[in-house]
Amino acid sequence: LLARAILRLPAGSHAQAWVFTLGAVMPWLSNIVYAVLAPAEQFTPDSLELHPLAYALSGLILGWGILRYRLLDVVPLARDLVLEHLRDAILTLDAQNRIVDLNTAAESLLGTTRKAAFGRMLSDVLPPLHPLRELILNRDISQHIHIPHPFDRYYEVENIPVTDQSGQQRGWLVVLHDITERKRVEQDLKSSQETLDAILKTAPFALAITSLEDGEILYINSVAIEFYELQGKPLNHFRSIMFYDEPHLRPLLIQTLQETGKIDSIELRMRTANKNQRWVLASMRKMTYQGKECALVALIDISDRKQMMDELERSRAQLKLIFDYAGLGIRVTDRYGRYQFVNDQWAKMLGLAPEALIGQEEAMFLHPNHVPFNRDQHRALVQREIEQYRLENRYLNSQGECFWGEITVSPTLSPLGEVESTIGFILDISKRKQAELALRETERRFREILENIQLLAIMLDAEGNLTFCNHYFLQVTGWEREEIFGKNWLTIGGNPGQETVRAFAQAIQRGTILSRNESALSTRFGDKRIISWTNILLKDESGKNIGIASLGLDITERRRAHEAEREQRMLAEALTHTAEVLTSSLEFDQILQRILENVGQVVPHDAANIALIQGDHVIYTSAKGYEKYGLALQDVQTLQFKFKKIPNLRKMYLSKQPVVTPNTMEDPGWVHIPEAMWIQSHVGTPIIVQNKVVGFLSLDSAIPNFFNEEHARRLAAFSTQAAIAIENARLFEKVKKALLERRKAQASLRRANKRLQTKVAEIEQLQRQLREQAIRDPLTSLYNRRFMDETLVREIARAQRDDLPIAILMLDIDHFKKVNDTYGHEAGDMLLKSLASMLLRESRRSHIPCRYGGEEFCVIMVGAPLPIARQRAETWRKQFSETVVTYKHQNLSATISIGVAVYPEHGVNGQDILRAADEALYAAKQAGRNRVMEAPPLV
Incomplete structure (x- = not known):
């Protein structure tokens, strides 16, 4: 029994079992040997001891029990348990291909039991046509077997040779791995790959699949082949990096793709196979294709973006339809409009699961108003009457809610050229439609406003x-809408040339129209209105200029008032200047000549004369401008008239008011003389001294209707100063005459009279100096500080009234004391004069340059805002720094620091602005000199 049990053990357990058995029987065998070898006379059955035999029997029984019940066979038991529970079928064959063992999965596969198959040939166990009959026992051959019955499974066969310890082959272990699920996944993957290829082929833009590792081109559609100019070229000669105009970008893009899995709408500059540059809008997705990590790249040519913006938007939308499912949908329908495929986004937009939509007719989700036209377009596409169509539809989701979608539909063709299905790309345009409605409402309200x-x-x-x-606009201009609508703006009330009209259109298209401008607008009645325009360029979606919108403010009356005020100011300045000139002399003839020389500053004219009354006659004592008309001064001075017989002179004498004759040829009261036939317009005013007319100041022009009432008013104002000057000159003449007569009459008083004359001359000189010093600085000829203070008060009041800015610039020569100490005060005076000369030369009429004191100067800039004042200050600073003054063979130069302050930003009165400008000047000095600093704004 023990021997049989040992022999049934696996070969590897035989040695262990025999050693155990020998240990168990060793006490009994030693007892027998002892009895046998003992002397005969001593051997008796009684000499055998029973307890060793009992030990031996108990050991044999224990060993037989262990072997009988396989208590030592733990590893084989576990191995059997594992094999029984494996899903793979396992058969063990001996060297004659007889079945030695098989697990439960193999029993089910062969349709037999372990007991029935034991010892039989594999071919005897299998049915006649079973696929395992074709099994080849070779470990180097990969075999796949399809067993349709009873479970329709696919198996991958693995043959493992069984060898003993000497390496001799004793049989085969045949393992059939169940790969049914893998086969089905592969078939589904192949079907999905075919569907993907069909979608990629119908995509209306360039698509390519390239390896992430080396850029190998694994797939490229026809659009991409044409785009990269690869027609007729072997693709294996190219790598994707060869098409980058900047090759270093590809590793960066691949890194981003590895990290995020996608890249959306990036602009790249690419090169074709023929080295032609093109700009593209690229999107990438990381994917697995043909077992490799790849990049799915979609490209849209945007080289002609400005001209092809609409096409670009459609291509970009299609690109997003494929790769960006946030707001885009893809659906495939059969010839009858039934869904064959929908992506998750389109299903989400309809509010249903993708599988619930398969087989449904698309018309079920269209608004009823859109169904007929969509069906007509679908029929035309299926019948190949059109190649593609694009519609804006209203769709209904599962909740009955409407949304707008823009769909682009293309056909998918069979090898015979027939339409098998249609693929549509849907973009949700609900927000755009809402925006269009809102835009229309906004436009309506805007037009109403x-x-x-x-x-x-x-x-x-x-x-x-x-x-x-x-x-x-119609109310102000008087035009009717039908008269001007559609006409060019420049031709309304005008007749510009074609070049002017063309240049105006080009300015609109280029966007060079000024945002603000003033222009004269002709009304239907022929008058001009001054309009201040604010212009806004109008652009389309692509940013192209398509026109302008303008709002205009009629500033005609304000401009007239401004012009009148400006003329009054100019008149006051002119009168002030002429007053200075006329009072600068007391010589009678010289006064008359200066009157004629300066009257042109007040009233423009061609010729002027002064006639003084002597009795009943007027004598022309002084004249100017008649020489160019052939009338010499001596001829004018010989003329005498009885003024009461000359209508215009008599009228001036009686009314003591100026008289205007706009057109002498049309005035019946005008006295024509042959020497003065060229006179076409005349204005005159009486010269009144102590309420008595002592003469006349007359102006003549060769232009008809030249003089008007405004000229007469100005001339009257000037004549008042002229009368004072004439009276002063006459008085001075009388004083001189009285002094001469007294000198002749009283010889004894000659010395006293001489001193008196000297004194009078000194007084006159002092008067002139006092008048000049009253408003002028004697060294620089600039206005002095007193004049500046008076002017600043007046200009601030006017600025408050007219809402105008006033800038004040405080200037100071840097290191002026060093110049005086080094070269002397005369050199310093030359620098002061140089700066004053520059200010006088570069200042405008509205600027008032003054010497503030020492080396400090002040310029009042009426109407100048802060940017203009600062720009002017920078110009003066730079210009003075480049000025060189020569003193005693030494070239002297200096710099200036300037502080700028502006009303009302830096103060509400003149003193505040002066103080702010002075503080800014101090800041410029502290900051290093030779610079312009602005005063800080009021807090």
């Missing part, structure tokens, strides 16, 4: 033609 606003509102197209004008 424009029609009721008290401003002139117009719109012009890109050619400068009027496309809109509001009611107030």
Whole structure:
């Protein structure tokens, strides 16, 4: 029994079992040997001891029990348990291909039991046509077997040779791995790959699949082949990096793709196979293709973006339809409009699961108003009457809610050229539609506002033609809408040349129209209105200029008032200047000549004369400007008239008011003389001294209707100063005459009279100096500080009234004391004069340059805002720094620091502005000199 049990053990357990058995029987065998070898006379059955035999029997029984019940066979038991529970079928064959063992999965596969198959050939166990009959026992051959019955499974066969310890082959271990699920996944993957290829082939833009590792081109559609100019070229000669105009970008893009899995809408500059540069809008997705990590790249040519913006938007939308599922949908329908495939995004937009949509007709989700036209377009596409169609539809989701979608549909063709299905790309345009409705409402409200606003509102197209004008524009200009609508803006009330009209249109198209400008607008009645325009360029979605919109404010009356005030100011300045000139002399003839020389500053004219009354006659004592008309001064001075017989002189004498004769040829009261036939317009005013007319000041012009009442008013103001000057000269003449007579009469008083004359001369000189010193600085000829203070008060009041800015610039020569100490005060005076000369030369009429004190100067800039004042200050600073003054063979130069302050930003009165400018000047000095600093704004 023990031997049989040992022999049934696996070969590896035989040695262990025999050693155990020998240990168990060793006590009994030693007892027998002892009895046998003992002397005969001593051997008796009684000499055998029973307890060793009992030990031996108990050991044999224990060993037989262990072997009988396989208590030592733990590893084989576990191995059997594992084999029984494996899903793979396992068969063990001996060297004659007889079945030695098989697990439960193999029993099910062969349709037999272990007991029935034991010892039989594999071919005897299998049915006649079973696929395992074709099994080849060779470990180097990969075999796949399809067993349709009873479970329709696929198996991968693995043959493992069984060898003993000497390496001799004793049989085969055949393992059949169940790969049914893998086969099905592969078939599904192949089907999905075919569907993907069909979608990629129908995509209307360039698509390519390239290896992430080496850039190998694994797939490229026809659009991409044409785009990269690869027709007729072997693709294996190219790598994707060869098409980058900047090759270093590809590793960066691949790194980003590895990290994020996608790249959306990036602009790249690429090169074709023929080295032609093109700009593309690229999107990438990381994917697995043909077992490799790849990049799915979609490209849209945007080289002609400005001209092809609409096409670009469609291509970009299609690109997003494929790769960006946030707001885009893809669906495939059969010839009858039933869904064959929908992506998750389109299903989400319809509010259903993708599988619930398969087989449904697309018309079920269209608004009823859109169904007929969509069906017509689908029929035309299926019948190949059109190649593609694009529609904007209203769709209904599962909740019955409407949304707008823009769908682009293309056909998928069979090898015979027939339409098998249609693929559509849907973009959700609900927000755009809402925006369009809101835009229309905004435009309606905007036009309503424009029609009721008290401003002139117009719109012009890109050619400068009027496309809109509001009611107030028609009211101001008097035009009818039908008369001007569609006409070029420049031709309304004008007749410009074609070049001017063309240049205006080009300015609109280029966007060079000024945002603010003033222009004269001709009304229907022939008068001109001054309009201040604010212009806004109108652009389309691509950013192209398509016209302008303008709002205009009628500033005609304000401009007239401003011009009148400016003329009054100029008149006051001119009168002030002429007063200085006329009072600078007491010589009678010289005074008369200066009157004629300066009257042109007040009233423009061609010729002027002064006639003084002597009795009943007027004698022309002084004249100017008649020489160019052939009338010498001596001839004018010989003329004498009885003034009461000359209508205009008599009228001036009696009314003591100026008289204007706009057109002498049309005035019946004008006295024509042959020497003065060239006179076409005349204005005259009486010279009144102590309420008595002592003469006349007359101006003549060769232009008809030249003089008007404004000229007469100005001339009257000037004549008042002229009368004072004449009276002073006459008085001076009388004083001189009295002094001469007294000198002749009283010889004894000659010395006293001489001193008196000297004194009078000194007084006159002192008067002149006092007058000049009253407003002028004697060294620089600039206005002095007293004049500046008076002027600043007056200008601030006017600025408050007219809402105008006033800038004050405080200038100081840097290191002026060093110049005086080094070269002397005379050199310093030359620098002061140089700076003053520059200010006088570079200042405008509205600027008032003054010497503030020492080396400090002040310039009052009426109407200048802060940017203009600072720009002017920088110009003066740079110009003076480049000025060189020569003193005693030494070239001297200096720099200036300037502080700038502006009313009302830096103060509400003149002293505040002066103080702010002075503080800014101090800051410029502290900051290193030779610079311009602005005063800080009021807090």
